[in-house]
Amino acid sequence: MTTINDVAKLAGVSKAAISRYLSGTLKPKKETIKRIEEAIAETNYTPNRMAASIRTKTSNTIAIVIPSAKNIAFAEMTEAINDELAPYGYSMVTYTTNEKLEQEKLASNKIRENRIDGAIFITEPKGNKDMSHIDLLEESGIKTLLINRFFEPNKYSNISIDCYNGGKEVVKYLIETNHKKIGLILGWENQDQSELYKKAYKEQLLEMGLNIDDNLIEYCNFEETKTRNIVEDLIQRGADSIFAMSDRTAIIALDVLEEKNIDVPNKISVVGYGNTQFSKLVKMTSLDGKGELIGKLAAQMLLKKLRGVDEDEFKLLSTSIVTRNTTKKI
Amino acid sequence: MTTINDVAKLAGVSKAAISRYLSGTLKPKKETIKRIEEAIAETNYTPNRMAASIRTKTSNTIAIVIPSAKNIAFAEMTEAINDELAPYGYSMVTYTTNEKLEQEKLASNKIRENRIDGAIFITEPKGNKDMSHIDLLEESGIKTLLINRFFEPNKYSNISIDCYNGGKEVVKYLIETNHKKIGLILGWENQDQSELYKKAYKEQLLEMGLNIDDNLIEYCNFEETKTRNIVEDLIQRGADSIFAMSDRTAIIALDVLEEKNIDVPNKISVVGYGNTQFSKLVKMTSLDGKGELIGKLAAQMLLKKLRGVDEDEFKLLSTSIVTRNTTKKI
DNA sequence: ATAATCTAGTTAACCGTTTAACTAATAAGT
DNA sequence: ACTTATTAGTTAAACGGTTAACTAGATTAT
Numbered sequence: 001m002t003t004i005n006d007v008a009k010l011a012g013v014s015k016a017a018i019s020r021y022l023s024g025t026l027k028p029k030k031e032t033i034k035r036i037e038e039a040i041a042e043t044n045y046t047p048n049r050m051a052a053s054i055r056t057k058t059s060n061t062i063a064i065v066i067p068s069a070k071n072i073a074f075a076e077m078t079e080a081i082n083d084e085l086a087p088y089g090y091s092m093v094t095y096t097t098n099e100k101l102e103q104e105k106l107a108s109n110k111i112r113e114n115r116i117d118g119a120i121f122i123t124e125p126k127g128n129k130d131m132s133h134i135d136l137l138e139e140s141g142i143k144t145l146l147i148n149r150f151f152e153p154n155k156y157s158n159i160s161i162d163c164y165n166g167g168k169e170v171v172k173y174l175i176e177t178n179h180k181k182i183g184l185i186l187g188w189e190n191q192d193q194s195e196l197y198k199k200a201y202k203e204q205l206l207e208m209g210l211n212i213d214d215n216l217i218e219y220c221n222f223e224e225t226k227t228r229n230i231v232e233d234l235i236q237r238g239a240d241s242i243f244a245m246s247d248r249t250a251i252i253a254l255d256v257l258e259e260k261n262i263d264v265p266n267k268i269s270v271v272g273y274g275n276t277q278f279s280k281l282v283k284m285t286s287l288d289g290k291g292e293l294i295g296k297l298a299a300q301m302l303l304k305k306l307r308g309v310d311e312d313e314f315k316l317l318s319t320s321i322v323t324r325n326t327t328k329k330i
Numbered sequence: 331m332t333t334i335n336d337v338a339k340l341a342g343v344s345k346a347a348i349s350r351y352l353s354g355t356l357k358p359k360k361e362t363i364k365r366i367e368e369a370i371a372e373t374n375y376t377p378n379r380m381a382a383s384i385r386t387k388t389s390n391t392i393a394i395v396i397p398s399a400k401n402i403a404f405a406e407m408t409e410a411i412n413d414e415l416a417p418y419g420y421s422m423v424t425y426t427t428n429e430k431l432e433q434e435k436l437a438s439n440k441i442r443e444n445r446i447d448g449a450i451f452i453t454e455p456k457g458n459k460d461m462s463h464i465d466l467l468e469e470s471g472i473k474t475l476l477i478n479r480f481f482e483p484n485k486y487s488n489i490s491i492d493c494y495n496g497g498k499e500v501v502k503y504l505i506e507t508n509h510k511k512i513g514l515i516l517g518w519e520n521q522d523q524s525e526l527y528k529k530a531y532k533e534q535l536l537e538m539g540l541n542i543d544d545n546l547i548e549y550c551n552f553e554e555t556k557t558r559n560i561v562e563d564l565i566q567r568g569a570d571s572i573f574a575m576s577d578r579t580a581i582i583a584l585d586v587l588e589e590k591n592i593d594v595p596n597k598i599s600v601v602g603y604g605n606t607q608f609s610k611l612v613k614m615t616s617l618d619g620k621g622e623l624i625g626k627l628a629a630q631m632l633l634k635k636l637r638g639v640d641e642d643e644f645k646l647l648s649t650s651i652v653t654r655n656t657t658k659k660i
Numbered sequence: 661a662t663a664a665t666c667t668a669g670t671t672a673a674c675c676g677t678t679t680a681a682c683t684a685a686t687a688a689g690t
Numbered sequence: 691a692c693t694t695a696t697t698a699g700t701t702a703a704a705c706g707g708t709t710a711a712c713t714a715g716a717t718t719a720t
Contacts (some may be wrong), residue, residue, distance in 0.1 A: 332675085333675090333676055333678065345676085346678080348680085349677065349678060353678080353679095377677075380677090381678090382676080382677050382678070383677090384676090384677075385677055385678045385679080386678070617661065
């Protein structure tokens with residue numbers, strides 16, 4: 001790779017002239033510009049952004065930390081973030097955690113090592129409240145932003161879906177369409193999101209005068225076989241509807257129901273969460289996860305922080321159910 | 331952020347000692363180690379990988395260039411690549427192209443700017459054969475690897491699915507299950523993959539004594555509305571089966587068929603391509619795209635190139651149809 | 661005519677590492 | 691006892707840029 005020195009030599013000016021010309025802090029005369037441009041073209045010169053970074057202390061790179069890149073919900077957010085940031089020249093590096101705290105910490109280390117400007121963490125590693133690595137990033141001057149990790153205001157910048165009220169809406173909808181035994185399939189036990197959905201579910205049930213059957217509440221850990229067993233159990237226990245905490249889980253539920261020849265939505269209604277491509281393709285009712293909106297807002301918020309506007313923000317996005325062919329008034 | 335100088339000062343040694351201790355080229359005595367370790371811990375020192383990079387000329391980062399991150403087929407490959415490379419300490423940066431050559435070139439520029447060690451390009455921008463940016467990367471010492479871009483040996487390192495023989499197998503399977511009017515939904519016109527499938531389709535038809543109806547061959551450009559229209563046309567024209575060049579397209583086809591109350595697979599069989607999560611979840615027959623295998627192999631091949639083993643390799647992976655509930659002998 | 665301002669550059673220090681080459685002190689070999 | 695190796699470091703240059711401070715020459719103002 002050619003360096004700025006090669007270009008300078010070829011153009012017959014100092015390397016400072018090249019650097020300043022490229023950054024717009026020097027206006028060379030026409031003839032010099034011509035020589036510089038020719039030299040750049042001839043050598044295929046591209047500035048070494050890393051060398052620049054060590055002086056300017058900005059890498060023009062942001063990181064996203066997600067449980068899994070092939071999970072459609074995260075993929076949709078990721079793409080939205082990238083689409084929003086790319087026009088500003090940011091590159092995006094992805095670290096996956098498999099929802100493990102340990103891996104999230106490794107990612108944080110990489111982010112520090114690479115002096116990445118800002119990082120977006122999506123969801124929390126299962127059931128863990130250790131924030132020390134995030135704190136360290138902020139102390140190191142790396143801007144952080146959390147998505148679907150906290151559901152009430154706190155010291156971190158955060159954007160989340162209001163799954164408490166969203167969950168209540170789903171339950172309300174199901175009750176209003178005459179369902180009485182609503183199966184609830186949660187993700188991980190002790191994870192904020194699961195517990196919020198559970199709370200919403202129970203409270204809405206009570207508010208509408210139904211009583212709670214704990215046998216209808218299960219944690220699937222986002223595992224397929226576990227989910228299948230749960231769905232079978234729920235059928236056994238007489239569930240007339242199922243609300244699952246992810247579209248993927250809901251689609252697995254649909255599959256089990258189809259295998260058992262149980263008519264959806266006439267016999268059992270199914271609601272997912274995410275409103276991802278998945279739910280659209282299979283025409284499934286789903287609580288909107290607003291992945292693309294969240295990604296877009298997250299990118300904008302991070303951009304703001306990167307520019308130094310540093311009031312920590314907390315956003316809770318209201319959501320609503322998108323009804324399709326897997327739910328029906330009975 | 332603390333630097334190596336801070337640590338050196340605190341530990342009372344030269345910065346070279348810190349650097350060499352951390353890289354294992356210096357074995358300090360116990361007592362010194364203790365002082366260094368304490369200084370590192372106290373200052374939360376993490377080496378600045380960018381500063382190191384400018385000296386060592388390796389960034390420990392690889393890039394993947396994909397049409398879209400939220401396309402499930404690419405997401406699966408991406409994750410497989412990352413899983414394979416992460417243990418070696420590589421960070422992965424993603425650039426999306428929307429299948430536009432212009433954007434692919436922008437990505438190439440970023441890759442050069444950031445002195446990224448190696449890049450994997452997945453598929454080709456629609457219908458374009460300009461490889462100058464890839465050539466430039468290789469000339470710049472950046473290792474490149476192409477996926478599903480070339481289907482016969484050439485000067486680039488490349489891994490592809492043998493879609494010619496795969497396509498023939500699908501057509502053969504459909505004919506053997508007594509289908510006579512096979513609709514073929516391709517992607518972009520003039521894109522190698524599309525044309526290969528078309529060739530496979532026509533040749534297999536002729537080999538098995540059926541004649542070709544050009545009205546059954548359409549390009550959907552991977553657009554939903556266009557796909558829906560095509561499917562309706564194919565139904566009109568009496569197709570008894572549909573082979574689509576992507577799972578997503580095939581699922582849209584399934585949806586149209588369902589809307590029209592046409593029984594799949596009894597009335598019309600549908601085959602997708604990819605064998606992605608999508609096809610598994612909706613139990614759709616699909617020609618295997620082997621995304622995860624490709625990702626894994628790609629990562630390994632790139633790793634090899636990064637280590638200097640630089641015979642250009644060309645791999646064509648054989649594939650086969652995975653039958654599920656959307657195809658049937660009639 | 662002289663001072664003040666502008667233009668188009670240059671010089672040199674700096675960013676945070678790595679690494680080749682050197683050194684001083686200690687240990688080992690004969 | 692004297693050379694030779696080994697150990698545990700240090701020094702200084704290098705990597706490829708950026709940037710503050712300077713300068714020489716041309717223009718403008720008074």
